[in-house]
Amino acid sequence: MTATTRDKMIAGAADLMSRRGVNATSMRDVVRHTATPRGSISHHFPEGKRQLIAEAVVFAGQQVSVPLEKAVNQLGAIAGLKAFVASWRRQLESTRFEAGCPVLAVAVDRYVGEPSDKDDETAQQHLLDLADGVFADWRQIMLRALCREGLALKRAERLATLVVASIEGTVAMCRASRSAQTLDHVQEELKMILSDALARTTE
Amino acid sequence: MTATTRDKMIAGAADLMSRRGVNATSMRDVVRHTATPRGSISHHFPEGKRQLIAEAVVFAGQQVSVPLEKAVNQLGAIAGLKAFVASWRRQLESTRFEAGCPVLAVAVDRYVGEPSDKDDETAQQHLLDLADGVFADWRQIMLRALCREGLALKRAERLATLVVASIEGTVAMCRASRSAQTLDHVQEELKMILSDALARTTE
Numbered sequence: 098m099t100a101t102t103r104d105k106m107i108a109g110a111a112d113l114m115s116r117r118g119v120n121a122t123s124m125r126d127v128v129r130h131t132a133t134p135r136g137s138i139s140h141h142f143p144e145g146k147r148q149l150i151a152e153a154v155v156f157a158g159q160q161v162s163v164p165l166e167k168a169v170n171q172l173g174a175i176a177g178l179k180a181f182v183a184s185w186r187r188q189l190e191s192t193r194f195e196a197g198c199p200v201l202a203v204a205v206d207r208y209v210g211e212p213s214d215k216d217d218e219t220a221q222q223h224l225l226d227l228a229d230g231v232f233a234d235w236r237q238i239m240l241r242a243l244c245r246e247g248l249a250l251k252r253a254e255r256l257a258t259l260v261v262a263s264i265e266g267t268v269a270m271c272r273a274s275r276s277a278q279t280l281d282h283v284q285e286e287l288k289m290i291l292s293d294a295l296a297r298t299t300e
Numbered sequence: 301m302t303a304t305t306r307d308k309m310i311a312g313a314a315d316l317m318s319r320r321g322v323n324a325t326s327m328r329d330v331v332r333h334t335a336t337p338r339g340s341i342s343h344h345f346p347e348g349k350r351q352l353i354a355e356a357v358v359f360a361g362q363q364v365s366v367p368l369e370k371a372v373n374q375l376g377a378i379a380g381l382k383a384f385v386a387s388w389r390r391q392l393e394s395t396r397f398e399a400g401c402p403v404l405a406v407a408v409d410r411y412v413g414e415p416s417d418k419d420d421e422t423a424q425q426h427l428l429d430l431a432d433g434v435f436a437d438w439r440q441i442m443l444r445a446l447c448r449e450g451l452a453l454k455r456a457e458r459l460a461t462l463v464v465a466s467i468e469g470t471v472a473m474c475r476a477s478r479s480a481q482t483l484d485h486v487q488e489e490l491k492m493i494l495s496d497a498l499a500r501t502t503e
Contacts, residue, residue, distance in 0.1 A: 118409035120323040197408055204472040205400055205408045206321035229476040255489040259466055262486050266469030267461075269407040273432040283465050286458040290493060 103141045105131045110153035111160075114199035116192070119150060119206040119224075146211055147220040150203070151227055157199045158231030160184075162238060169242035175291055177242050178260060181235070182284045185268050186277060194275040197268045203228040235261045243291070247298035256294060260287055306344045308334045313356040314363075317402035319395070322353060322409040322427075349414055350423040353406070354430055360402045361434030363387075365441060372445035378494055380445050381463060384438070385487045388471050389480060397478040400471045406431040438464045446494070450501035459497060463490055 109131035113122040124146050128135050142148040161184055168180035188196055208221040239257035244250060263283050270279045312334035316325040327349050331338050345351040364387055371383035391399055411424040442460035447453060466486050473482045 116410060117412075118321050118323060118405075120321060121410050121412045201469075201472055202321075202408050204476040205405050207319060207324050209320075209324045225476045225478070229473075232473050232476060255485045258470075258482055258485040259489045262469035262473055262482065263462055263466035264469070265472065266404075266465035266467070269404055269468065270432075270435050270465055273407040273428045273435060275428070279461055279465060282458045282461040286462045 102133050102137050106133055106137065106141060106149065107152045107156045109133075110149050111157045111199045112196065114150065114153060114202045115157075115188070115196040118202045120209050122150075124149065124211065145214060147208065147214070147223070150208070151224060154200055154203055154224065154227040154231060158227075158234055162231075162234050165235065165238050169238055174239065174242035174246055174295065175288060177239055178284070178287055178291060181239075181260065181264060182280065182287075185264060186280055189268065189271050189277060189280070194272050194277075197272040198265060200228050200231045201265050201269060204232075232261055232265075243295070246295050248294060252294060256291060260291075263287065305336050305340050309336055309340065309344060309352065310355045310359045312336075313352050314360045314402045315399065317353070317356060317405045318360075318391070318399040321405045323412050325353075327352065327414065348417060350411065350417070350426070353411070354427060357403055357406055357427065357430040357434060361430075361437055365434075365437050368438065368441050372441055377442065377445035377449055377498065378491060380442055381487075381490055381494060384442075384463065384467060385483065385490075388467060389483055392471065392474050392480060392483070397475050397480075400475040401468060403431050403434045404468050404472060407435075435464055435468075446498070449498050451497060455497060459494060463494075466490065 106127055110122060110127045113126055113130055124138050127133075127149065128138065138145070138149070142152075161181070164184060165177055165181050169177035185198070188198075203224050208217055208224050210217045210220060214220075236254075236257045239260050240250075240253045243253035243256055248256070264280075264287075267279050267283045271277055309330055313325060313330045316329055316333055327341050330336075330352065331341065341348070341352070345355075364384065367387060368380055368384050372380035388401070391401075406427050411420055411427050413420045413423060417423075439457075439460045442463050443453075443456045446456035446459055451459070467483075467490075470482050470486045474480055
């Protein structure tokens with residue numbers, strides 16, 4: 098039971114961050130959004146907002162990396178791209194383009210703690226490290242898949258970075274346009290680029 | 301003189317948004333950051349924060365589109381890509397990776413007005429429209445350059461979108477990693493992709 102309340106709060110924080118950014122997501126908002134008891138904050142997150150946001154970043158990373166890893170392992174790099182795009186498309190469309198990427202929110206905003214908090218700078222550096230780690234995870238999964246299919250490490254690295262960076266940028270652009278058209282364009286182009294690069298390895 | 305105070309506040313707001321996001325940028329912060337008289341807010345921006353943020357988005361858009369347009373007109377699409385990347389590299393490196401893209405901040409955050417403000421939803425939709433317009437501008441400049449150099453409209457559209465989306469995502473990723481390595485990778489890959497696409501039109 099305790100685990101459930103905690104998990105609900107983490108998922109709720111990730112959801113609010115994806116809709117509003119880091120600084121418009123208060124602890125009070127998370128409690129209200131997840132209908133969890135107010136006392137659970139200090140019980141589950143003794144370090145307060147910075148801890149909850151940090152756990153939400155890790156959670157959001159896994160929400161994407163687990164299906165991505167599964168897709169590349171079962172079906173390869175192109176299927177991984179498809180799964181990666183599909184999870185963002187779902188996120189955007191199921192919320193009428195209100196929710197983007199909570200990890201991107203951490204990479205864009207500067208953390209401001211509750212008024213009683215101290216040392217926001219340390220919290221900010223920690224959150225950036227976590228966001229950086231999530232992006233690195235996603236890139237690694239794509240990179241390994243591309244290498245397994247014959248690409249040289251350097252090219253695989255660049256392409257994996259391009260995939261993650263362009264989809265992250267696209268998710269924000271879709272949120273701005275309230276349309277998935279940008280995602281369609283970028284998905285099609287990336288698919289062509291990856292297929293082309295992989296085809297050349299067998300030439 | 302009046303124009304100068306106004307311009308300073310707009311540039312200062314864009315700078316703060318690029319470092320902190322939309323919601324950690326208050327009117328008071330902008331006044332302090334730009335050392336402008338407090339009374340100038342209501343004089344220059346009678347609609348308050350939403351107006352200042354809106355003008356900052358348009359300003360930030362032009363800061364990039366003017367040199368980008370110049371580069372593509374004088375030297376073509378690949379030079380445009382180079383100029384686009386260079387302006388973001390400067391922004392990141394000159395601020396020790398503290399400042400990212402203020403337009404991306406609008407596309408990621410949800411606008412929260414000052415406590416006295418009403419109808420944040422209308423302000424939010426307006427800001428998203430402006431951010432969408434800036435992204436569309438940048439894409440159009442790249443698209444026109446690619447078409448002039450022989451690419452078919454559909455491909456040029458997709459590639460222009462990929463360039464803007466991937467660089468926007470990359471800027472946030474560089475901010476998270478406090479390193480320009482991701483930008484190096486994405487720049488190199490995009491240059492190869494554009495050169496390749498353009499080379500094929502003359503085959």
